[in-house]
Amino acid sequence: MNKHILTVIDNQLNPGKYTRAQLQDNAADADAAADYANAYAYAYDAYDAYDAYAYAYAAAAAADAYAYAYAVYWLNKYFNITGENKQDYIDAINKDNKQ
Numbered sequence: 001m002n003k004h005i006l007t008v009i010d011n012q013l014n015p016g017k018y019t020r021a022q023l024q025d026n027a028a029d030a031d032a033a034a035d036y037a038n039a040y041a042y043a044y045d046a047y048d049a050y051d052a053y054a055y056a057y058a059a060a061a062a063a064d065a066y067a068y069a070y071a072v073y074w075l076n077k078y079f080n081i082t083g084e085n086k087q088d089y090i091d092a093i094n095k096d097n098k099q
Helices: 003-013 020-044 047-064 068-082 086-098
Strands: none
Touching: 003 020, 003 047, 003 068, 003 086, 020 047, 047 068
């Protein structure tokens, strides 16, 4: 489960839970992860890994900018390339919110 994507979805489900600074930090961390994945992809020809992190960064950046539709677009690309299930993220968020 990608922690940056988790934050983006949590922000969508719970508007106002995160400050702008927290969202900016999430986007910056996702950008650093994308840079690392890019270097890995170049070295090992693993471009799907880079794409997944790039989409995670884009979704995090969109959440930082409060551009909901843009974030949804990049989230969809992330889930399409990784094959992960968005509902698993929602379930994890709901579980955390119950505690």
